[in-house]
Amino acid sequence: MLLRKTLFQYSVFCLTLLLCLTLTSPARAMADIPAKPACLSLEDALHVNARLDPAIGEAQTEQARAEARLKQVRYDWYPQLRGYGRTASGQTGLVDGRTDNQVGVVLSQRVYDFGRGRLEKDAAYSRVQASGFGVTDVTNDSSLDVAVTYLNILEAAESLQAAKVRENDLNSVAAGVARRLETNLITAAEARSIEADRSNAVANRIEVELQLAEAQSKLAILTASSGKVCEHLPPIKTQLEKHMPESLTESLQYAHAGSRLQAAAADRKAALAELGIAKRARLPVIEVQAVAAEIYNKDLNSWESSNRVGLDISSPLLGGRYGGQRDEAAANLRAAKLGVDRMRREITESTTLTWERISAFEKLAESRKNARESLRLETQALRKEFEKGLRTYQEIKTVEADLQLAVLQEIEARYLAHKQRVKLLVLTNLLITFQ
Known part of the structure; x- marks a missing residue:
């Protein structure tokens, strides 16, 4: 009997609380919404x-x-770093990257233009x-x-x-x-x-x-x-x-x-x-350039490391559009x-x-x-x-x-x-x- 009375009182309390929240929540929500100005x-x-x-x-x-x-x-004018990989026929060397097979990186820095x-x-x-x-x-x-x-x-x-x-x-x-x-x-x-x-x-x-x-x-x-x-x-x-x-x-x-x-x-x-x-x-553009590469040697059937540091100077010599x-x-x-x-x-x-x-x-x-x-x-x-x-x-x-x-x-x-x-x-x- 006491347990039933307690459960009844608890149920009434919960219903009352729920009713209060239901009535006050819309008002609180409306208060939270900023009012728009009636005129400008x-x-x-x-x-x-x-x-x-x-x-x-x-x-x-x-x-x-x-x-x-x-x-x-x-x-x-910041250092430029790029990688490359090539396979081609031509003279072996790092001057222009033409070789049988090679991979590497090129680090360049413009110094004067x-x-x-x-x-x-x-x-x-x-x-x-x-x-x-x-x-x-x-x-x-x-x-x-x-x-x-x-x-x-x-x-x-x-x-x-x-x-x-x-x-x-x-x-x-x-x-x-x-x-x-x-x-x-x-x-x-x-x-x-x-x-x-x-x-x-x-x-x-x-x-x-x-x-x-x-x-x-x-x-x-x-x-x-x-x-x-x-x-x-x-x-x-x-x-x-x-x-x-x-x-x-x-x-x-x-x-x-x-x-x-x-x-x-x-x-x-x-x-x-x-x-x-x-x-x-x-006018020419002068850059410092460093190249590090792995070159494939067909005679030895192996890869060899190679590198180069130097100056690159490039300049157009002839072109009608410059004028x-x-x-x-x-x-x-x-x-x-x-x-x-x-x-x-x-x-x-x-x-x-x-x-x-x-x-x-x-x-x-x-x-x-x-x-x-x-x-x-x-x-x-x-x-x-x-x-x-x-x-x-x-x-x-x-x-x-x-x-x-x-x-x-x-x-x-x-x-x-x-x-x-x-x-x-x-x-x-x-x-x-x-x-």
């Missing part, structure tokens, strides 16, 4: 895209390939530098795409808000059409015009919603997220200006030290080294030098024009803002007079259309300035500081 800041979007963009991975792979080529060139190895290392190292700057360049282009998409979302969200305000205003006007018709405050033609304007406002709102959805979808693809941006952060202008250069002169300094011009300069160094290599193509290689390398060097000059000119032009556009779009946005406020006050006054029957709908319709246009133009001008700021940050290699 610009910094987060840039950081996530830098990890996900395949184009950046491709550029990094190209850099790894250049580093592997540099490693190969460096190892040319008239600077060709040094130039090969210089060229390979410059290619590594160029590929490294190429990674930065691709990252900048990718970040520009993300930042512009982010700004498109913010711009579309503001435009959508303006479109909704316009639609609500026309809905309120349309709601009183029947009353105004009965009291002869408007004509039948004006009533039809109000309905048409309301329909156009709905269509405009739908178009802006589509623009917003497209931008959000693109950001979602680029960042593998929901594509929703954070609205509670500091204004985007404040975030961008925190990283901006203070003057055009400073912007040009950053731009000329940026990845594109540095990559072109590295390519020029590589082309210069490759020209030196082409000029030395017909062509030299001419090609010289042309590549001229093209690389012109490429640096062209890149410097393009960067200077782009940086200067971008800086000027920022100022111009800022002034344009301020002007549009002033026009918007003036039209808003005028619209409010006309709306009151329209409600009293002192103004026709055609009079208020024109002013309200101008107000809506001014609102959208002010939003567009502000975001054009923001996009030029982002472009300047890319040109100066400062957009990466967001990450």
Whole structure:
């Protein structure tokens, strides 16, 4: 009886413990899963895209390939050990390895090549530098795409808000059409015009919603997220200006030290080294070589050990392609030098024009803002007079259309300035500081 009671109590305890674990495990598991952010800041979007963009991975792979080529060139000056085994007919000897039967090893070390190895290392190292700057360049282009998409979302969200305000205003006007018709405050033609304007406002709102959805979808693809941006952060202008250069002169300094011009300069160094290599193509290469072999003696029907240590000097004596290689390398060097000059000119032009556009779009946005406020006050006054029957709908319709246009133009001008700021940050290699 006592044993049965004990077993019953133990069973109740086990069931209670199992029930507690069942109830608490899902909560604990949910707590262990990191919560995904509900929205993305610009910094987060840039950081996530830098990890996900395949184009950046491709550029990094190209850099790894250049580093592997540099490693190969460096190892040319390390001792080289190879084994061989031959069976052939010919004169017995170790000079060129031709003998009846032999096996052995060859240890060689390059000692002098008239600077060709040094130039090969210089060229390979410059290619590594160029590929490294190429990674930065691709990252900048990718970040520009993300930042512009982010700004498109913010711009579309503001435009959508303006479109909704316009639609609500026309809905309120349309709601009183029947009353105004009965009291002869408007004509039948004006009533039809109000309905048409309301329909156009709905269509405009739908178009802006589509623009917003497209931008959000693109950001979602680029960042593998929901594509929703954070609205509670500091204004985007404040975030961008925190990283901006203070003057055009400073912007040009950053731009000329940026990845594109540095990559072109590295390519020029590589082309210069490759020209030196082409000029030395017909100069001899001197190596110390040691050979240890086991040679089969047919007369004695036995194997004999033999070895040799000496210098090997090799040099091409005649070949028509060497002159062509030299001419090609010289042309590549001229093209690389012109490429640096062209890149410097393009960067200077782009940086200067971008800086000027920022100022111009800022002034344009301020002007549009002033026009918007003036039209808003005028619209409010006309709306009151329209409600009293002192103004026709055609009079208020024109002013309200101008107000809506001014609102959208002010939003567009502000975001054009923001996009030029982002472009300047890319040109100066400062957009990466967001990450």
